[in-house]
Amino acid sequence: MAHLFSNTFNTHRRKIEMGKNSKSIKNIAILCSGGDAPGMNCAIRAAVRSAIFKGIKVWGIKKGYQGLINGDFHPLNRQSVGNILHRGGTILLSSRCPEFTQKKYRQKAYDNLIKNDIQGLVIIGGNGSLTGAYTFFKEFNFPVVGIPGSIDNDIYGTDYSIGFNTAVETAVEAIDRIRDTAFSHERNFLVEVMGRKSPAIALEVGVCTGAENIILPQEKIDYEKIVRDIERGTKRGKKSSIIIVAEGNQTGISYEIQNKLLKNYNLHSHVCILGHILRGGSPSAQDRFIASQMGSLSINQILTSKTPSYIVYAKNEFSSKHIRYAKKDHNKTDKKILDLIAKLSI
Numbered sequence: 046m047a048h049l050f051s052n053t054f055n056t057h058r059r060k061i062e063m064g065k066n067s068k069s070i071k072n073i074a075i076l077c078s079g080g081d082a083p084g085m086n087c088a089i090r091a092a093v094r095s096a097i098f099k100g101i102k103v104w105g106i107k108k109g110y111q112g113l114i115n116g117d118f119h120p121l122n123r124q125s126v127g128n129i130l131h132r133g134g135t136i137l138l139s140s141r142c143p144e145f146t147q148k149k150y151r152q153k154a155y156d157n158l159i160k161n162d163i164q165g166l167v168i169i170g171g172n173g174s175l176t177g178a179y180t181f182f183k184e185f186n187f188p189v190v191g192i193p194g195s196i197d198n199d200i201y202g203t204d205y206s207i208g209f210n211t212a213v214e215t216a217v218e219a220i221d222r223i224r225d226t227a228f229s230h231e232r233n234f235l236v237e238v239m240g241r242k243s244p245a246i247a248l249e250v251g252v253c254t255g256a257e258n259i260i261l262p263q264e265k266i267d268y269e270k271i272v273r274d275i276e277r278g279t280k281r282g283k284k285s286s287i288i289i290v291a292e293g294n295q296t297g298i299s300y301e302i303q304n305k306l307l308k309n310y311n312l313h314s315h316v317c318i319l320g321h322i323l324r325g326g327s328p329s330a331q332d333r334f335i336a337s338q339m340g341s342l343s344i345n346q347i348l349t350s351k352t353p354s355y356i357v358y359a360k361n362e363f364s365s366k367h368i369r370y371a372k373k374d375h376n377k378t379d380k381k382i383l384d385l386i387a388k389l390s391i
């Protein structure tokens with residue numbers, strides 16, 4: 046069969062090529078990598094059962110790329126993925142694995158796949174994990190399919206990544222509770238939400254909780270505006286406010302902001318860091334629905350695609366994109382949402 050990717054190399058005897066007749070795929074493996082996200086289990090369940098439906102055996106790899114390197118492979122059957130749809134986290138466990146950025150460890154990972162007679166790999170994870178999958182594909186031409194799984198919703202090419210909706214729902218519920226106490230004690234709160242470089246959670250949560258202000262890691266913090274906005278509220282009788290802070294790369298940045306507001310403007314505030322709470326919990330119906338479809342589509346994709354790809358959900362439709370695009374930066378702040386928050390909090 047003519048090879049589609051001439052720039053790749055493979056020194057192994059049992060060469061596996063993307064786009065091979067789907068009949069030659071007998072075993073596939075699945076792993077979760079990077080930050081965990083509610084709904085990953087739904088994607089695992091859907092991928093495993095869709096593969097079994099097509100007569101393919103599935104192996105679960107524990108702890109992401111680490112398990113791939115260590116040969117931590119476990120057979121999965123339809124019962125192994127029973128009763129997990131509603132569970133947060135991932136039954137396969139996840140990890141960050143610095144070794145996988147080195148060629149010699151990726152070679153070990155490849156050798157383990159070949160040793161276990163696996164012909165396709167499904168990776169559920171964020172930007173980093175999908176980038177790793179692309180690197181792996183380029184070196185070994187091993188068939189890979191990515192499923193976007195990240196609470197940060199920052200993966201290029203897809204409007205949605207698994208876990209985002211649940212994380213937003215969790216934050217909104219928490220902030221509604223904080224509102225009650227903020228109102229009762231007439232306090233200002235800085236509520237810090239996860240999101241690494243991504244503003245997505247902070248923006249959506251800001252709108253849904255009627256936040257008075259929003260602080261994003263990549264934007265310069267305009268302390269004077271924050272204080273002006275609070276004073277404007279106070280003049281019309283408002284006695285408490287919620288400011289959403291996106292943590293960026295620095296969990297706890299809210300304490301710095303709190304100190305500056307107090308020292309420079311004599312503005313008192315309380316800090317609440319939601320942190321890892323946003324990663325946990327039972328996935329929302331939306332996450333279950335999207336993850337189930339992405340999981341199932343990943344199997345069609347690995348059987349039929351001639352290119353390494355990841356499943357995307359864009360403009361209300363599922364499709365796939367070449368996995369090289371998952372590498373692109375996708376952390377633009379939606380100014381329209383920022384404007385909306387400002388407009389609605391006057």
Ligand code: ADP
Nearest residue numbers: 079080141142145146170171172173174177180
């Ligand atoms: P996420 O997938 O949630 O964005 P990370 O960015 O931490 O999380 O990436 C998860 C893992 O993916 C890393 O620990 C590493 O094993 C792998 N990875 C990330 N970038 C690369 C890369 N350029 N090459 C190879 N592997 C990578």
